[in-house]
Amino acid sequence: MTAKVAVRDLRVAYRTQKGRHLALDGADLRIGHGEFVALVGPSGCGKSTLLKVVAGLVERSGGEALIDGRPIDGTPAGVGMLFQNDALLPWRTVHENVRLPLQVAGGDRAEQDARITELLATVGLDGFAGYLPRQLSGGMRKRVALARTLASDPDLFLMDEPFGPLDALTRRRIGAEFLSLWETLGTSVLFVTHDVDEAITLADRVVVMSAAPGRVLDEFPVALDRPRDVRELRFTPAFRDLHDAISDALVAQAHVP
Numbered sequence: 655m656t657a658k659v660a661v662r663d664l665r666v667a668y669r670t671q672k673g674r675h676l677a678l679d680g681a682d683l684r685i686g687h688g689e690f691v692a693l694v695g696p697s698g699c700g701k702s703t704l705l706k707v708v709a710g711l712v713e714r715s716g717g718e719a720l721i722d723g724r725p726i727d728g729t730p731a732g733v734g735m736l737f738q739n740d741a742l743l744p745w746r747t748v749h750e751n752v753r754l755p756l757q758v759a760g761g762d763r764a765e766q767d768a769r770i771t772e773l774l775a776t777v778g779l780d781g782f783a784g785y786l787p788r789q790l791s792g793g794m795r796k797r798v799a800l801a802r803t804l805a806s807d808p809d810l811f812l813m814d815e816p817f818g819p820l821d822a823l824t825r826r827r828i829g830a831e832f833l834s835l836w837e838t839l840g841t842s843v844l845f846v847t848h849d850v851d852e853a854i855t856l857a858d859r860v861v862v863m864s865a866a867p868g869r870v871l872d873e874f875p876v877a878l879d880r881p882r883d884v885r886e887l888r889f890t891p892a893f894r895d896l897h898d899a900i901s902d903a904l905v906a907q908a909h910v911p
């Protein structure tokens with residue numbers, strides 16, 4: 655079966671004032687249909703670059719990047735993105751922010767309204783439809799951004815430290831909610847994070863990248879039962895062992911000159 659995402663020998667060189675900057679050099683990645691892959695690696699190793707190539711936002715200088723077996727050229731259909739600094743439109747209410755992807759898709763306004771109401775309930779924001787973004791907490795704004803991403807009904811989520819700016823507790827809570835949502839959706843996910851706990855809690859497989867210029871070094875299957883009880887999980891020996899192994903792989907990278 656073709657992979658949802660297949661990246662082979664990917665090379666990305668950015669043009670800068672000082673010449674060309676090699677961000678990725680020989681990166682390989684495969685994401686199966688319905689698979690949840692977390693990507694970790696040292697800062698600057700090219701995680702966001704890899705994700706942006708899959709999102710069609712950054713051009714590759716060499717190698718292959720395919721979705722459903724087709725080369726990526728521009729932003730592919732069916733891809734939902736959630737980034738660290740996702741901005742909501744400040745002048746639009748929560749309800750109207752979530753409408754954006756539905757508006758792009760066209761269709762009946764009443765149907766859109768019903769779908770928006772349903773999505774806001776899914777992310778735990780019923781009752782806040784009429785609020786403006788500035789009237790919400792950071793965690794609530796993330797939920798709106800998540801609802802907006804869900805509105806486009808993606809079959810592939812590309813998430814770059816999506817819950818990064820939140821405090822640890824809120825991040826964990828939203829992460830757990832996203833996990834149970836994903837368990838019902840079965841969407842493929844590529845999830846970039848610095849947080850090894852978060853990576854193991856969520857993913858089927860944790861992929862570790864090398865220091866820059868990045869390539870994929872190692873991967874760790876997460877053989878923990880689903881649905882996962884996030885509150886219990888991190889106290890289990892299996893979780894701790896995996897955490898140690900991934901942390902060791904990351905620390906080894908930090909020492910590479």
Ligand SMILES: Nc1ncnc2c1ncn2[C@@H]1O[C@H](COP(=O)(O)OP(=O)(O)OP(=O)(O)O)[C@@H](O)[C@H]1O
Nearest residue numbers: 668669670675677696697698699700701702703704
């Ligand atoms: N648009 C750009 N132009 C030039 N260089 C860039 C550009 N975007 C990223 N880079 C460089 O490419 C390298 C990889 O950047 P990238 O953002 O992919 O790293 P990252 O792994 O996501 O880092 P972090 O964990 O800090 O988010 C860095 O050295 C960065 O300076």
Ligand SMILES: [Mg+2]
Nearest residue numbers: 701702703814
């Ligand atoms: Mg990044």
